[in-house]
Amino acid sequence: xxxxxxxxxxxxxxxxxxxxxxxxxxxxxxxxxxxxxxxxxxxxxxxxxxxxxxxxxxxxxxxxxxxxxxxxxxxxxxxxxxxxxxxxxxxxxxxxxxxxxxxxxxxxxxxxxxxxxxxxxxxxxxxxxxxxxxxxxxxxxxxxxxxxxxxxxxxxxxxxxxxxxxxxxxxxxxxxxxxxxxxxxxxxxxxxxxxxxxxxxxxxxxxxxxxxxxxxxxxxxxxxxxxxxxxxxxxxxxxxxxxxxxxxxxxxxxxxxxxxxxxxxxxxxxxxxxxxxxxxxxxxxxxxxx
Amino acid sequence: xxxxxxxxxxxxxxxxxxxxxxxxxxxxxxxxxxxxxxxxxxxxxxxxxxxxxxxxxxxxxxxxxxxxxxxxxxxxxxxxxxxxxxxxxxxxxxxxxxxxxxxxxxxxxxxxxxxxxxxxxxxxxxxxxxxxxxxxxxxxxxxxxxxxxxxxxxxxxxxxxxxxxxxxxxxxxxxxxxxxxxxxxxxxxxxxxxxxxxxxxxxxxxxxxxxxxxxxxxxxxxxxxxxxxxxxxxxxxxxxxxxxxxxxxxxxxxxxxxxxxxxxxxxxxxxxxxxxxxxxxxxxxxxxxxxxxxxxxxxxxxxxxxxxxxxxxx
Numbered sequence: 319x320x321x322x323x324x325x326x327x328x329x330x331x332x333x334x335x336x337x338x339x340x341x342x343x344x345x346x347x348x349x350x351x352x353x354x355x356x357x358x359x360x361x362x363x364x365x366x367x368x369x370x371x372x373x374x375x376x377x378x379x380x381x382x383x384x385x386x387x388x389x390x391x392x393x394x395x396x397x398x399x400x401x402x403x404x405x406x407x408x409x410x411x412x413x414x415x416x417x418x419x420x421x422x423x424x425x426x427x428x429x430x431x432x433x434x435x436x437x438x439x440x441x442x443x444x445x446x447x448x449x450x451x452x453x454x455x456x457x458x459x460x461x462x463x464x465x466x467x468x469x470x471x472x473x474x475x476x477x478x479x480x481x482x483x484x485x486x487x488x489x490x491x492x493x494x495x496x497x498x499x500x501x502x503x504x505x506x507x508x509x510x511x512x513x514x515x516x517x518x519x520x521x522x523x524x525x526x527x528x529x530x531x532x533x534x535x536x537x538x539x540x541x542x543x544x545x546x547x548x549x550x551x552x553x554x555x556x557x558x559x560x561x562x563x564x565x566x567x568x569x570x571x572x573x574x575x576x577x578x579x580x581x582x583x584x585x586x587x588x589x590x591x592x593x594x595x596x597x598x599x600x601x602x603x604x605x606x607x608x
Numbered sequence: 609x610x611x612x613x614x615x616x617x618x619x620x621x622x623x624x625x626x627x628x629x630x631x632x633x634x635x636x637x638x639x640x641x642x643x644x645x646x647x648x649x650x651x652x653x654x655x656x657x658x659x660x661x662x663x664x665x666x667x668x669x670x671x672x673x674x675x676x677x678x679x680x681x682x683x684x685x686x687x688x689x690x691x692x693x694x695x696x697x698x699x700x701x702x703x704x705x706x707x708x709x710x711x712x713x714x715x716x717x718x719x720x721x722x723x724x725x726x727x728x729x730x731x732x733x734x735x736x737x738x739x740x741x742x743x744x745x746x747x748x749x750x751x752x753x754x755x756x757x758x759x760x761x762x763x764x765x766x767x768x769x770x771x772x773x774x775x776x777x778x779x780x781x782x783x784x785x786x787x788x789x790x791x792x793x794x795x796x797x798x799x800x801x802x803x804x805x806x807x808x809x810x811x812x813x814x815x816x817x818x819x820x821x822x823x824x825x826x827x828x829x830x831x832x833x834x835x836x837x838x839x840x841x842x843x844x845x846x847x848x849x850x851x852x853x854x855x856x857x858x859x860x861x862x863x864x865x866x867x868x869x870x871x872x873x874x875x876x877x878x879x880x881x882x883x884x885x886x887x888x889x890x891x892x893x894x895x896x897x898x899x900x901x902x903x904x905x906x907x908x909x910x911x912x913x914x915x916x917x918x919x920x921x922x
Binding site for chain 2: 444445448449450452453454456457458459460461537540541544545546547557560561563564567568571574575578581582585586589
């Protein structure tokens with residue numbers, strides 16, 4: 319204990335300590351790592367593939383070989399859920415990344431430039447906000463071939479609006495501060511000031527919003543796949559698996575329940591983690607909430 | 609108020625709709641591949657004739673303004689896949705069912721959500737708060753495509769209390785409406801709780817309490833007016849979400865709504881049908897957002913005074 323020990327803690331470590339103390343957030347983080355890890359590793363060690371059919375053993379109940387049973391074509395359900403999880407996570411991450419890059423750049427520039435530029439850029443966001451985006455994504459799917467990569471990009475290109483607004487608000491607040499003046503005095507270019515000095519300060523807020531975007535994107539992917547507009551068989555995602563399960567609901571409800579549980583658990587985990595992150599990174603806003 | 613509404617309609621609603629129409633029309637017309645492309649290769653003469661018949665041989669701007677002038681008159685063009693059917697009649701045949709489902713779901717969401725949110729705010733961190741917020745968390749983490757089948761399995765197939773198919777009797781409505789509305793009820797509960805908690809810390813509430821007004825009266829007559837504002841702002845996005853979310857619910861419960869039309873059009877690349885739906889849903893959203901702004905202005909005089917600018921602060 320050397321007097322001013324508290325000051326030695328960086329903001330980041332402080333936030334991490336707060337997060338670790340939040341039991342629900344830790345549980346969410348662990349659950350998320352576990353699910354994601356299983357989805358990445360599982361299909362490799364599984365003796366089955368997601369497309370291999372066994373027509374003599376369809377709609378089988380869970381047993382020692384097929385831990386979650388088989389679907390109507392005799393495919394191993396567990397393997398399909400794990401592979402489907404890969405798709406769900408991959409789409410969510412990729413789309414979030416796309417939205418992150420667009421949103422942060424757009425919002426950062428808008429907030430940093432201010433004035434007329436800001437007004438015009440935000441007016442555009444306002445207009446885009448009022449468009450029916452789910453249908454817009456469906457329109458995009460209609461126009462181009464249905465492939466997963468395009469789905470990533472389309473969803474990401476659609477999800478950046480809120481991120482842009484949030485980043486802009488934060489950057490506008492930071493713009494008035496002295497270290498920005500210092501950057502200007504040092505003769506740094508505007509781009510360098512914005513990306514190297516302003517945006518790192520917004521990282522916490524961005525992180526909070528990312529944990530909110532991921533479940534949103536995951537749901538959108540599940541929504542599209544459920545409707546048959548997402549992944550194409552024999553590929554699976556949680557949305558398409560739930561849809562396939564619903565068709566077998568009367569005889570084998572497990573086929574609907576298993577992917578449903580996977581999806582809902584992941585959403586729970588992300589929600590707890592997101593709430594925990596918000597409390598940890600933005601302690602001022604905690605009062606009054608839960 | 610009239611000036612506010614005028615400003616809102618002509619400077620926000622109409623330009624937004626125009627941008628939507630232009631953007632989606634351009635996308636559709638500039639996308640690679642002919643709308644008539646199919647597995648079978650068509651002879652070029654046939655393609656040319658088809659293009660001429662549907663006016664697709666004109667320059668894109670001409671096509672756009674033709675389309676737009678048609679839309680204004682309620683003509684959304686022909687279906688490219690179902691010869692002889694117009695987009696308008698395809699949509700109109702199914703729209704009422706989807707609208708009804710959306711309407712009841714919204715009503716359910718607002719009623720349940722407000723009740724839970726206000727109850728939670730009365731005693732923060734009390735038992736009621738915990739129960740309400742746990743329910744809200746469940747509603748947010750269990751999407752309609754999970755809740756629908758689970759409800760159908762429990763109450764329909766196992767307990768046999770409620771029907772799980774079709775859209776004829778009032779009982780048919782119960783499960784679909786709960787499925788579709790619960791997520792939004794959860795968000796509304798959270799927003800209402802937050803809004804009420806903030807409002808209850810205001811000075812005028814303390815004044816009301818010191819005057820000896822009943823707590824229930826303060827809640828319903830005074831705090832609710834301010835506390836409900838975040839909920840009202842959410843109704844715009846919620847209405848949009850309900851309309852598209854209905855596709856999944858319609859499929860689960862075999863409801864003959866617009867969802868099937870849209871999904872089939874997307875699978876068949878029936879461009880004008882999708883385009884019509886995008887415009888229709890866009891108009892709904894703009895209409896709803898305008899309604900929401902008017903409601904907010906009615907609730908909060910400060911928004912009225914600034915000519916609609918206040919909404920974008922913060």
